[in-house]
Amino acid sequence: MASPSSLTPPTVPIELHVCNREKLLTSIRHHLSQSSRPLHGFVLLQGGEEQTRYDTDHIEVFRQESYFAYLFGVREPSFFGALDIATGKSFLFAPRLPADYAVWLGEIKPLSYFKERYMVSVAYYVDEITKVLQDEYQGSGTPLLFLLHGLNTDSDNFSKPAEFQGIDKFDTDLTTLHPILTECRVIKSDLELALIQFANDISSEAHVEVMRKIRVGMYEYQLESIFLHHTYMYGGCRHCSYTCICATGENSAVLHYGHAAAPNDRTLEDGDLVLLDMGAEYHFYGSDITCSYPVNKKFTPDQSLVYNAVLDAHNAVISTLKPGVSWVDMHKLAEKVILESLKRGGILNGNVNDMMVERLGAVFMPHGLGHMLGIDTHDPGGYLKGIERPKEPGLKSLRTTRQMQEGMVITVEPGCYFIDALLIPAMGSPNTTKFFNHEAVGRFKGFGGVRIESDVHITANGCKNMTKVPREIGEIEAVMAGAPWPLEK
Ligand SMILES: [Mn+2]
Numbered sequence: 001m002a003s004p005s006s007l008t009p010p011t012v013p014i015e016l017h018v019c020n021r022e023k024l025l026t027s028i029r030h031h032l033s034q035s036s037r038p039l040h041g042f043v044l045l046q047g048g049e050e051q052t053r054y055d056t057d058h059i060e061v062f063r064q065e066s067y068f069a070y071l072f073g074v075r076e077p078s079f080f081g082a083l084d085i086a087t088g089k090s091f092l093f094a095p096r097l098p099a100d101y102a103v104w105l106g107e108i109k110p111l112s113y114f115k116e117r118y119m120v121s122v123a124y125y126v127d128e129i130t131k132v133l134q135d136e137y138q139g140s141g142t143p144l145l146f147l148l149h150g151l152n153t154d155s156d157n158f159s160k161p162a163e164f165q166g167i168d169k170f171d172t173d174l175t176t177l178h179p180i181l182t183e184c185r186v187i188k189s190d191l192e193l194a195l196i197q198f199a200n201d202i203s204s205e206a207h208v209e210v211m212r213k214i215r216v217g218m219y220e221y222q223l224e225s226i227f228l229h230h231t232y233m234y235g236g237c238r239h240c241s242y243t244c245i246c247a248t249g250e251n252s253a254v255l256h257y258g259h260a261a262a263p264n265d266r267t268l269e270d271g272d273l274v275l276l277d278m279g280a281e282y283h284f285y286g287s288d289i290t291c292s293y294p295v296n297k298k299f300t301p302d303q304s305l306v307y308n309a310v311l312d313a314h315n316a317v318i319s320t321l322k323p324g325v326s327w328v329d330m331h332k333l334a335e336k337v338i339l340e341s342l343k344r345g346g347i348l349n350g351n352v353n354d355m356m357v358e359r360l361g362a363v364f365m366p367h368g369l370g371h372m373l374g375i376d377t378h379d380p381g382g383y384l385k386g387i388e389r390p391k392e393p394g395l396k397s398l399r400t401t402r403q404m405q406e407g408m409v410i411t412v413e414p415g416c417y418f419i420d421a422l423l424i425p426a427m428g429s430p431n432t433t434k435f436f437n438h439e440a441v442g443r444f445k446g447f448g449g450v451r452i453e454s455d456v457h458i459t460a461n462g463c464k465n466m467t468k469v470p471r472e473i474g475e476i477e478a479v480m481a482g483a484p485w486p487l488e489k
Contacts (some may be wrong), residue, residue: 004206004230005233008204008205009235010195010303012073013191014073016189020189020192021071023184024181027183028043028176028177028180030086039085040085040139041085041137042083042085042146043082044081044129044145045082046068046162047074047076047080048068049078050078053161062076063487067159071181072092072120072255074092074118079126080126080162080228081093087137087138090203091120091122092114092120092133093132094126127452129164130164137234143169144172144173145167146176147173150182151177154371154378170402186408188408189407195284196374197466199235199287202231202237203235203287205230205280206226206227206235207227207469208479209226216268216270219265220268220274224264227278236375237280239280241286241472242279244264244276244418245257246258247275248269248275249272252292252417253419257310268293268297271294274294276290277451286376288378289467292307292449297480298403298477299473299476305342310338310452312337314334314452317333321410321458323406323460323461325404326365326401331398335357335364337365338365339360340359348436354435354471358432360435362392362393362394362422364425366417368398369412369413370399372408372411373409373410373455387401404458406459408457411456413454415449415451416439416449417449417451418444418447419449468486
């Protein structure tokens with residue numbers, strides 16, 4: 001029997017993090033000289049801490065904080081890391097572990113292990129930070145620490161600047177580092193792209209596996225389980241980029257289905273569309289993929305109409321994306337293609353430009369077209385400092401309004417949903433009621449929605465789709481009927 005996977009987890013090149021650190025040093029030195037500031041001081045980051053479940057001793061599986069992961073690639077908790085701006089020297093500070101760690105949790109690794117594994121110049125213990133950095137400092141006056149403090153524009157949370165005993169012996173700068181380090185993460189290196197590609201390859205393969213095993217009568221969580229098993233078993237992916245969304249039937253119009261109050265537990269029925277948004281993470285770098293298809297392997301005419309509206313939007317965006325293109329324009333392009341298709345299908349009437357003026361696209365696609373992807377699913381850097389979010393329906397949900405640049409990785413995820421909470425007011429509003437064929441819209445009660453999501457890498461003169469799943473209706477129906485993937489020509 002053929003192996004269920006054609007993939008093997010790649011060796012992770014730790015040079016990737018050495019390059020990330022060099023990139024940050026170059027950017028921060030450039031920034032400091034531009035603003036006539038001395039090239040002295042240290043970048044200092046605090047890694048993540050392990051968390052227990054409430055008051056118990058149950059320890060949740062640790063995943064490193066993303067900025068720390070970007071610069072140091074350290075998988076263990078409770079570390080600090082520093083960079084000397086003057087010399088480029090890199091430092092890791094490891095927690096000093098109690099002797100009984102060796103009894104319960106395994107060998108206590110020497111500092112030389114961390115120095116070699118993570119390719120830093122030197123490794124010390126966390127309780128040595130103050131002394132080491134004071135000794136290393138070559139500038140005049142009190143040594144300066146550049147700490148990470150800034151807003152995550154997707155969550156509205158702030159990153160937590162490093163704190164340690166003795167920090168009062170230093171001057172601290174809380175504003176310089178965050179925007180510079182965030183901007184470094186926006187443009188991916190070839191080494192980063194290779195990991196995002198692997199996360200995409202294994203997740204694409206897992207989506208195809210689900211497509212082959214799906215049956216009427218299964219539970220949604222069984223689809224999640226097949227995906228998780230495949231990416232972990234064959235890809236070594238212990239983490240997902242986000243909680244799996246396995247929405248079927250009318251749940252597929254619930255944009256963030258799958259959370260604790262809606263835990264992917266519905267039974268699949270004949271005639272359902274499924275919307276599966278699942279992506280694995282490999283060595284911190286993620287993927288974010290959505291496939292939509294009928295559980296009974298055959299698209300109905302109405303399902304085809306909505307599916308192809310979304311696929312045409314997905315393909316139109318991908319064939320237009322290149323450096324210099326505005327993401328807002330891509331969002332509007334997707335809306336327009338979807339509205340045109342719905343008009344052709346008899347669901348809407350009237351002039352599509354007039355619909356665009358009334359922001360009708362947001363009734364069917366209330367979320368943004370996509371977001372940057374990397375170590376975080378919603379990778380930071382979507383809004384540069386001082387740029388305001390748009391206020392109009394649909395556009396206000398955009399996670400970025402930037403122009404595309406070579407080296408960005410962004411998701412293209414148009415969708416078309418039939419959400420009563422949006423449709424009923426729009427169909428009743430004097431400005432927009434005329435656009436709806438009310439009887440035709442009625443057919444879609446309980447239909448749910450379709451989303452198609454791929455991860456693309458912006459290249460010098462276009463873009464490359466990193467996601468490799470069946471997309472055309474013919475491809476999906478063939479794979480569900482047992483054809484190999486990729487299809488043999
Ligand atoms: Mn996404």
